Structures are given as C-alpha cells and as structure tokens.
Amino acid sequence: MENLRQLFKDNLNTDFIxxxxxxxxxxxxxxxxxxxxxxxxxxxxxxxEEQKGTQAFHRNLNAEETxxxxxxxxxxxxxxxxxxxxxxxxxLVSKKGKVTIxxxxxTGTVKEVDFSHDRKKRYILKEGxxxxxxxxxxxxxxxxxxxxxRFDKFRQINRFLEFIEDVLPQLPGDREIxxxxxxxxxxxxxxxxxxxxxxxxxxxxxxxxxxxKADVIRRCNELSKKYGYQKLKFLEGNIADYTGVNAVxxxxxxxxxxxxxxxxxxxxxxWNAKVILSVPCCQHELNGQIQNDILKPVLKYGLIxxxxxxxxxxxxxxxxxxxxxxxxxxxxxxxMEHTPKNILxxxxxxxxxxxxxxxERCEEALHVSPTLKHLLETVHGVEMKE
Numbered sequence: 001m002e003n004l005r006q007l008f009k010d011n012l013n014t015d016f017i018x019x020x021x022x023x024x025x026x027x028x029x030x031x032x033x034x035x036x037x038x039x040x041x042x043x044x045x046x047x048x049e050e051q052k053g054t055q056a057f058h059r060n061l062n063a064e065e066t067x068x069x070x071x072x073x074x075x076x077x078x079x080x081x082x083x084x085x086x087x088x089x090x091x092l093v094s095k096k097g098k099v100t101i102x103x104x105x106x107t108g109t110v111k112e113v114d115f116s117h118d119r120k121k122r123y124i125l126k127e128g129x130x131x132x133x134x135x136x137x138x139x140x141x142x143x144x145x146x147x148x149x150r151f152d153k154f155r156q157i158n159r160f161l162e163f164i165e166d167v168l169p170q171l172p173g174d175r176e177i178x179x180x181x182x183x184x185x186x187x188x189x190x191x192x193x194x195x196x197x198x199x200x201x202x203x204x205x206x207x208x209x210x211x212x213k214a215d216v217i218r219r220c221n222e223l224s225k226k227y228g229y230q231k232l233k234f235l236e237g238n239i240a241d242y243t244g245v246n247a248v249x250x251x252x253x254x255x256x257x258x259x260x261x262x263x264x265x266x267x268x269x270x271w272n273a274k275v276i277l278s279v280p281c282c283q284h285e286l287n288g289q290i291q292n293d294i295l296k297p298v299l300k301y302g303l304i305x306x307x308x309x310x311x312x313x314x315x316x317x318x319x320x321x322x323x324x325x326x327x328x329x330x331x332x333x334x335x336m337e338h339t340p341k342n343i344l345x346x347x348x349x350x351x352x353x354x355x356x357x358x359x360e361r362c363e364e365a366l367h368v369s370p371t372l373k374h375l376l377e378t379v380h381g382v383e384m385k386e
Contacts, residue, residue, distance in 0.1 A: 001071065004091065004099045007082075008070050012063040014044060015085040021070070022166045023078040023348075025095075033073055035066065079169045088201070090169045102173065104202070123158040124165065124196060132227055133191040157192045159333065160277075163346065164193060167275045168201070170348055171249055176231075177205045178248045180271075182239045182264040183256040184209035187220045193252070194232045209234040210242055239263045248273050255281035259371040265317060266375035268347075269324045276321065276347035279333055283310040291367040313370065314345060316362070320372050321347040322354040 019035040032051040037044060038060065046066040050057045061069060074080065080091040083106075090102040125131060127146050134140035139150045139157075146154045171177050177197070181190045190209045197203040211217055211234070220234040235244070239256060240263040251268035253261055253276075261280045268276045287309040290299065299305045318328040326347035333344035363369065 001074070001093075001097060001099055003101065004074060004093075005067065005071055007089070007091075007101060008067040009063075011082065011084050011089075012046060012066055016046070017083045017085060019070075019080060019082040020165065021073050021077045021080045024076055025078060026076065029076065030073070033077070035070070079166075081165060081168060092169050102169070104173070123154075124161040124200075125154070125158055125192065127154070131195065133195060133223060136223055136226075137186065137188055137191070139188075153188065157188055160189050161192055161196050163277055163331070163333075163344065164196060167250070167277075167346075167348065170274050171203070173203070175204065177203055177250070178245060179205060179207045179250045179252065180245070180248050180267075180273075181207060181209045182242075182251070182253040182267075183260065184211050184220070184234065185213075185254070186216060187234065189252070189254060190220070190232070190234075191223070191229075194229055198229075198231075206231040207233070208244065210237050210239065212236065212238060239267065242267070245271065247271050250275040250277070253278045253280075255279055257282045258284050262317070262370070262372035262375055265321065265345075265372055269321070269376060272349070274349045276326065276345070278317075278345045278347075279342055280310075280314055280317070280345065281342075283313040285371060286310075286313045286366075286368050289366075289368045292365060312366065312368070314343060316359065316368075316370050317372055318345050318347075319354070319356070319359045320370075320376060321345070323356045323359070324376065325349060325351045325353045327352070 014037070016035075016037050019033075021033040021035075022031070024031055030050050030052055034049040034051075036047050036049075038047055039045070040060070043062075045060045045062060048059045048061060048066065048069060050059075074091075074093055075097075078093055080089075082089040082091065086106050088104045088106060090104075092100040094100075125134070128144045130142065130144040131140060134154070134157075135142060138147065139153050140146055179193065181187070181193070184190045187209055190207060194205065194207050197205050209217075209220060209232070214236050217234045217236045224232045224234065235242075239253075239260050248268070248271045251264060251271070251273045253264035256264050256278075258281075261278060261283075265276065265278060287306050290305065290309050290312070292299065299308070314330060318330055321328045327350045328345060328347045331344045331346060333342050363373075
C-alpha cells in the first residue's frame, strides 16, 4: 500500500481537483467518500464528504491528515477515482491489499481547480458549457444555460453519470468498449454516456441503443450523425430477440417494462458483461404469483402487495446475478420521467458465484417463479446452482 500513500502525497496539492472512493467491502458502513480542495485563510485544506445511507458528513483536513484518512478508507473500499489538473487516476485494491493504479493524461486544456468554500454541487456535465445533445433534447439553451423547467432532467442525467464514473475501473482502457442500451427511448442517457466516455474521458467506445419505437430510433440516429458520433448507433428491435453482438462490456437497461428487464439481464449474463446497470419498471409478474399464509393479512391490501412484489422482484434479480458471478448492489435512483423515486441494480462481474440454496427457500416460501431464473436456466443453459 506504500505506492498508494506516495500517490496521495504527490497529488494532495493545489493541482488536486477531486477524488471519489466507492464500492465498500462491507455493506452498512460508509458507501462513498468524495474529496475536494478548498482554501481557508490562505491555507489549503481538503473536504472529505462521507456518505452513510442518506446522510452526508463533512470534515476539513490538511494534506497530511487527508493522506492518512484516505489510507484508512482504502482498507475498506475497493476502488477510487482521482482527478488532478493534468491526470486522471483509477485505483483498485484487491482483497489481499494489492494496489493497481492506472494513470491517464487529461485531454484538452489544463483544468482549473475551484478552491471556494461554498460552491454549487459539482456536476459531471457542466452548466455554462454548451453540450449539443442537451440543446437538441431541450435541456440546455444555445448559451449553455439549463432551462429551468428541465433542471431535474439535467440533475438526473448527471446522477446516472456518477454511476458510470464509479465503474470506470471495470472497463478496459486498451481496446474498444462495447455498450448496449436496451429500451433507450429518447436516449438522454445514451447520448450522455457517449459524450462522457468518448468526449470527456477519451475512451474508445461503441454504443448500440435498442428500442421498439421506429420514429424515436430515426430521430436518435439523425442526432448521432449530426454530432459526428460515428460509433453511436440506434436500432429498432426487441430485447428478447436481439443477436447483433456476441460479447459486451456494459449493459444498460432503463425502465424496460416488467419482464423485459429480465430478458435484458439474461442477455447481459449470456454476453459476460463486466458491468450491468438496470433501472427496472412496472414489476407486475410476481404480484400475480406471491402467496404466503403468514403474510396473508398484509398481502390482502392490493397496494401493499404490489409494492412488496416489486421490491421482492428486484431483490431476487440481484440475487440471481450474484449466482452468476456478479457483485450486486441495489441503489437509489430518481426516475427519469419525474415519477416517484426508483432503484438501480448494479452488477459488477467478479466471477464469485453465490450459492442459491437460501434464494430457493425464499422462492418456495413465497410461491414465486420469476422469469429471470428460467431464462438463466433454460434459454441460455446457465445453471443457477454451484
């Protein structure tokens, strides 16, 4: 870990822009730490923001104190992204404490550092900078200002890009990255992913957006061509039938209705996707299946049963992914259509398959038989047991 300590010592200075520590080894503790510089009384400090559940805690420390705190955090965290005026660092720490550091030069002009004490939230897509796709999609003006009525959309796009930022260490940096976006719709997020990874981060990526609406697909392809996004293509088609690729690095599925999410997740497993980001929608299937004598007094209330069934659906989806060698998390995400808050299932391929006996007992107790389980067992011939 001494190479990590030296990295902190070399970069905790006036060139430091930001750092994000994430992916804790144990759930229930600090889930994320953000670091930023600030000036107080002419002296350089670093503000550490700890995220615990829905609460955030702040501390301002000098460089030496920050270095020691970051070393302690990295004993519990698996990854870290750090950005300076000239470089971008990706750090991974294995279970045995092996540190892998990837360094990449910043592209374009040298970035400036904001040392102000009270500053607005840092968005990945900057307000004040004209971003063509946000202009055409009605989120931003020609001058780069966010349209007031669309600020929630701007904030939500940035929120999703934070999830992308967290998984950057999982993506290869030495070859083309393939990303599939199922149910892309108007493709706010598809364009955002391409812009962030290709334009801002310099990754060699190919993104395929898939949706059933022909007019939407036509419009998205027109915009992609207009921006010169040569490796961003949109196709009309169904998730269950798509066979256009043999392997992908990341599968994104946003608001694929009911079991369409299950087909997307099964495809992701079949393709051995390194990263899965899924925001489910309209989970109806288990609502018609779930039965349990002990829970009968509460399941008789239709609204309660519907919500419980939706939560159980997504929890089981996460478990099935763990059974296929993914480390999964269920995270809070804000619905892109301004409906109540939704959740995101994030799966990172780690090759460690979870034993499914406890999940099977849960299925039996609730009398449920989800689509994803059958897709993984029969459609793709993937065994759910170790």
